[in-house]
Amino acid sequence: MITGRDTPLNMLAVFPAPAPIELARTLDLAGYRWKAFQTGEEAWRHEPEGGWAGAVVMCDDDPEGGWAMCRSLRKRENAVSRVLVLLSGSQLTDLELRDELFDDFCLTPFHPRELEARLRHLFWRELKGSRESLVEYDGLVLNLETYQASFGGQSLDLTYMEYELLKFLAQNPGKVFSRETLLSRVWGYEYFGGARTVDVHIRRLRAKLGEEHAYLIQTVRSVGYKFGQSTWG
């Protein structure tokens, strides 16, 4: 239910190994994390936790090896879903009848900006507005990218500290936090109002969530506050 934006979503498998210098540079500068392999088997052996986010396969020097890599990445049950193929203009006919093996392609010699743009587009769902950057609970949605909050589809206008407090609580459902912990984790420093500030902000959040949803934030007597139910039951 809760997904953090820190999950690595950009681990790419690259063919061939070692990766051509221009390709390595482009991927590094664009901020992707990647590993180069000579065969699909090798890539599967080194599959990261959570799977490969995608693959960049350069076919221009070794078309046989390149397409073999693509087939290998695609045939498994947890197939790599975003494969970008790099090939020269004279190889364009190779694309025919291989639609299932790739998602996009780019001609070599590639322009780094073009490759970057194509990769970004391939991953846009992950990078923008994806579940990765949303915190959701029972109709409450916090978009960590845009700082916007909504409840049941209605936007919820929060001040900065209200937003930060709600975000922290919603990211840790079912856990009980003392006022001091919330103060140090959310405000992050010895705040003017002291720990009572937390009470004030909790009341404001409850008021904004409305009476029928105020239950989301519960007071745990003489301990502190808890948001929703624990995912462990």
Next chain:
Amino acid sequence: MQEQQRDYVLRTVEERGIRLVRLWFTDVLGNLKSFAISPAEMENALNDGMSFDGSSIDGYSRIQESDVLAIPDANTFEVLPWVDPKGAEARVFCDIANLDGTPFNGDPRQILRRNLTLAQDKGFVFYVAPDIEYFYFAPPDGKSKPVPLDNGGFFDLTSTDIASSLRKETIRTLETMSIPVEYSFHEDAPSQHEIDLRHTDALTMADSVMTFRFVVREIAALRGVHATFMPKPLEDIQGSGMHLHLSLFRGDTNAFHDPDDAYNLSPTAKKFMAGLLHHAAEITAITNQTVNSYKRLVPGFEAPVHVSWARNNRSGLIRVPVPKRANESATRIEYRSPDPACNPYLAFAVILAAGLRGIEGDYELPAESDANLFEMDDAMLEKLGIQQLPQSLADSLRVMENSALVADTLGDHVFEWFLRNKRAEWRGYKTHISQYETDRYLRSL
């Protein structure tokens, strides 16, 4: 932190399609002032503040330089809920600074901030929860007396319907603007309402009172109704007060609470009360700043007249509410003289200063007066050592001008400007010949 806060505000402006950001601040008399900037200017405003000519603002005028900076307090940024979402607007409270960035002496918010910092240096955080009373009237025509909604006939709906739906709408709006409401009810007087806000630190509460007055008036105006915080709009009916529930906290501990005391009041609370009582007359010009304020502070209408305290006597200046259940954090005192026409920043500042003076000076709390003081004659009151609050604006200005406490708390700029401005108000009133006088004297004398 600061950086993220700015980012949050700018992003919200963008995502919500905000067309105008209203920069709010307060003049010395407690009037809300505002100017609007476009979203494009917001980043600049957050970084450097927006300069404007302060000479047109009451109490800001200075001899030489009149330009000042409005610096938005990013944590007070809120989308205004009643504005059409297609042309969404937001507001943010500002601190006023000189062009070199130092706090501007004429800004009430900076004055309260400075006094709260002094309290904080002593380990105290000051909490305030106001009970605010106000009236709904038909829009004034400037000639006849105010027409209460409850008198009926003015609206097609029964008056209770419209008043209670106005109040409901107001509360909903307040809550979406980070101002949780504790209770709300229809007062005894026709068309009078009371809304009690939940306590917050004093700076947040002063901002909330400003927002409150604005929201109450705005929501009423949308329905063609006039809401007023005038302290005593109707002669024979109780006026509108703003009782303030006060407490000091040290971290998580209520410094006013003592479980072993008969009243659950700590020595700190008693000294604070003693300070407040001792200096009450000096700060009354600030907590009750209009000519009209003193027509509320008369016997017979549940408003305080004497400088006294008690647990259950609502005629006292300070009441000590008995918490419903043993709840340490609910121990508080209620200061009953202020009215909702005051400047909340300055009122909270002088109240805090008076209380702290009591703590520092080890003042002794006089005995409780649970008798009905209204029934006592002057000789009896004198015997008990009970004084009256100032009887008029002129009275309270005379006491204030000799008060080092108030001068220190407000700073020279505001102290002197306020006295000048209010003396002029009194002069204007003194020369006015009222209907009362014509009716009473024209024929007979």
